[in-house]
Amino acid sequence: MHAPDRGDTFDHPALFYRTAEEYLAGTVPFVRAGLAAGEPVAVAVPAENLRLLRAALGDDARAVRCLDMREAGRNPGRIIPGVLRAFADAQPAGRRVRIVGEPVWPDRTAAEYPACVQHEALINEAFRDRAVTILCPYDAGRLSHRALSDACTTHPAVVLPGTPARHVSLAYAPRTAAARCNLPLPPVPHAACHRFDADRLTDVRHLATDEGARLGLTGTRLQDLGLIIAELTANSVVHGGGSGTLRVWAEGAAVLCEVRDGGRLTDPLAGRRPAVPDRPGGRGLLLVNMVADLVRVHTGPHGTTVRCRLAVG
Structure with a gap:
């Protein structure tokens, strides 16, 4: 053809x-x-x-x-x-x-x-x-x-x-x-819900990586989880109303994390454009996409949910 x-x-x-x-x-x-x-x-x-x-x-x-x-x-x-x-x-x-x-x-x-x-x-x-x-x-x-x-x-x-x-x-x-395809994501199984704001970004990242390590993530994969949490929670503080919630849990041979906030994602290509050299910002969701094995996003009038999957091992 x-x-x-x-x-x-x-x-x-x-x-x-x-x-x-x-x-x-x-x-x-x-x-x-x-x-x-x-x-x-x-x-x-x-x-x-x-x-x-x-x-x-x-x-x-x-x-x-x-x-x-x-x-x-x-x-x-x-x-x-x-x-x-x-x-x-x-x-x-x-x-x-x-x-x-x-x-x-x-x-x-x-x-x-x-x-x-x-x-x-x-x-x-x-x-x-x-x-x-x-x-x-x-x-x-x-x-x-x-x-x-x-x-x-x-x-x-x-x-x-x-x-x-x-x-x-x-x-x-x-x-x-x-x-x-912008549908509510399946319910999260029982997992602790950590609330965060600008003053708790470091604490919540440590909580998430500790939980990821407990669930089997090591080395680079555990570092990837820390990067994902840092980018998503910072985005929530800056663009999602100043606060949000975080959950981390295991599903099969993977660790999932989810960040929810009150913001609404209006740019359908957010996280899908290459970074522009010498232009600060705009890299958070892109970095998440580049390191996660799967990223699912649901956005609506009541807020945005970003759920990421990382394979264990």
């Missing part, structure tokens, strides 16, 4: 595939067309599909930036700043960029999936009017009907299995898709 030349506009098609052959038929020509046009090309897909693509591309794979999306995009909230924008922003000004990005795969968890939909919806805002094409493969043979339906809502065009033609998605409504 060759993406048409769309000048300086952003292009974001979804590719539905059922077999490895269909996957390669949709992605390999896309990559090679970009290389032939002198466009920087990146591929960020799960490791098993990355192996397929590298083998099919042969020597051409050496000219492509390749990333395992299971690692680089484990937290969907870091894909825009840490994968897509990181690659696109590093290229010469005025040169069109081409990316294959596969953020949704069949074993994404139920907790991760809404964050994936929000990510796909927000790509359209993050790259508006930029000379970038991002092709997003979807495994139509193993993903749910809901996932394929959501892909039609977050992508303006779809390529169906076994056909090279692009079809305009009549369901395209990315803001609606993002809003549908």
